[in-house]
Amino acid sequence: MFENLTDKIERAFKVLKGHGQITEINVAETLKEVRRALLDADVNFKTAKEFTQSVKEKALGRNVLTSISPGQLLTKICHEELVELMGGAEAELQFQGSPGIILMSGLQGSGKTTFSGKLANFLKNKKGKKPLLVACDVYRPAAIDQLHVLGDQLGIEVFSNKEEKNPVKIAEAAIQHAKSNSFNVVIVDTAGRLAVDAEMMDEIEAIKKALNPTETLFVVDSMTGQDAVNTAKAFNDRIDFDGVVLTKLDGDTRGGAALSIKAVVDKPIKFVGTGEKMDALDVFYPQRMADRILGMGDVVSLVERAxxxxxxxxxxxxxxxxxxxxxxxxxxxxxxxxxxxxxxxxxxxxxxxxxxxxxxxxxxxxxxxxxxxxxxxxxxxxxxxxxxxxxxxxxxxxxxxxxxxxxxxxxxxxxxxxxxxxxxxxxxxxxxxxxxxxxxxxxxxxxxx
Structure with a gap:
């Protein structure tokens, strides 16, 4: 992931190679290339401009130590700013209430149903929870069937009612079922559309109001770049979600959505999907992602997987x-x-x-x-x-x-x-x-x- 961005940023830092000190001229040349790299990665224009301006101000305000080169210092500052841009620290799920309710939102095709299965699997195997999956997409029977297939595969119960066409009633019945059967987390998979429309927004808003969920997550395909950011803003303006889930990050070589979403909607990225398998789900760590973007690897995640x-x-x-x-x-x-x-x-x-x-x-x-x-x-x-x-x-x-x-x-x-x-x-x-x-x-x- 992010191969193109990493390569272009590394080339940008080469401008400082051989320089003995940081000056306004060589920093400006380097950051011009960094900004171009960010824009090529489909990062929001305002976000890219503010990022490079912040790096410039901090770089010119620091003295270069004898033990490091100007290039190393600028890399360090860029790393710090990238971490801050993506949220600073990881944002954990909240589980207040019994059961805790997690509401999924997003467009059709974003990977919402698959992520619901992945999250249930994550909570069951890594957090010791007893999750219940709820199928509330009343428009696509195939989505309900898909959730049941995933539930069978993972050994997790799925609540659905194909006869009922009101998603609010299905969700409320699922909560009662969860309380009666000792489920401590309920994951509600809602309907999506091909584009943002008033009907969909009214529906997801009604479900949220009825359930008062512990967490509302917005699921988006990271490969759609700025479209992902614009859609996130539209959803956030209506339902004020708690966090973002970026799917298909393993196929995203640009990274614009990951770098722009927090700055534009001021909501943290909580999870990233990195493959088709049910365990291909990672908590989003801004510092580790910054390491990877700057070509430093991610040894901590590698060790954790091992x-x-x-x-x-x-x-x-x-x-x-x-x-x-x-x-x-x-x-x-x-x-x-x-x-x-x-x-x-x-x-x-x-x-x-x-x-x-x-x-x-x-x-x-x-x-x-x-x-x-x-x-x-x-x-x-x-x-x-x-x-x-x-x-x-x-x-x-x-x-x-x-x-x-x-x-x-x-x-x-x-x-x-x-x-x-x-x-x-x-x-x-x-x-x-x-x-x-x-x-x-x-x-x-x-x-x-």
Missing amino acids: QEQFDEEQARKLQKKIQKNQFDFNDFLGQLQQIKKMGNVKDLLGMVPGMGKALKNVDIEDDAFKHIEAIIHSMTPAERSNPALLNGSRKKRIATGSGTSIQEVNKLIKQFDDTRKMMKVMGNKQEMMKMMKQMKNMPGGMPGM
Whole structure:
């Protein structure tokens, strides 16, 4: 996400490269490029102008320390201003009342129904809540069916009534059902339209007035750029929502909506959707997003995703196998599946500082491990447990069975062997100390030793 914006801002900062101090001239040149980058990213014109003006005032008011360059200082100031522009700190959901009521609003096609399922899944698995999904789109039976499919998939109850055409009555009946059955969060999915109209606004306003929800969220497709911001303003003027949800952020290379919405409607972005899967939902952290926009990566989010998939008992068993040099293809496959659960591979790599730029023109498939999995699945249980059995004829059979070549099979086996050797060294403290001593005695020694 935001690849184009990141690239253009990095190029803008190169204007300051080689300068020994910040001056009004070189700052103006740099910020002219930054403003152009923001406008190209479909950021609101007034927002872009105010942002660069604020950066300029703060940059000219600071002295450049001997330990940092003017470019580094301006990057730091831009980072601070980006964080502030996007809300400063993360905005949490409020759950006052029993049950807490979350009302969804937005245009048709924004991803409102899918997000409702994602949010229910998030609250159930990460917050320990018991959510109830409510289908209040009385105009599209398919939307009601979609919500039921998502509910079945997630193991979450969905309340609906296709016979009733008044969404307010459906929502009120759902609240009573929730109170009677110990649901502590009710998520109400409302109808959308292809464009903002008076009828839709009257309806969502009536539902909000009847329910008095704990949270009203506006769901918008981030790829629509300034249209998203304009629609958000129209909804906010009528229903005064509490927060914004940006969907399809994984496909948004510009970022105009994320950077403009808070400044225009003065409401925080609370969640971002980053894929089709039901767990592809992230809390919006302004500081982490600023890190990514400026090419600094997002290591904290990467670690959090890894921790979510971390199984302590499984890790202990794996550690024992590594120490005994018993790590096999079954374990290798298990590790790949853990990584896959963390999300899109290119998105994960983009969280590593410096990797976003390196991967700009690299095409990484969503299922980048499918060839590896096919090869391993084409092995017999004995071959997976004992890779030493893999001779020429077995490799040929595996290549044929997996639809790959013998060269690809050999490449995977080599990668596996290298991984196993490294794991053995890392798991053996004595071997690790021995390796460090050898490196220390090399010509020039280890850096810093």
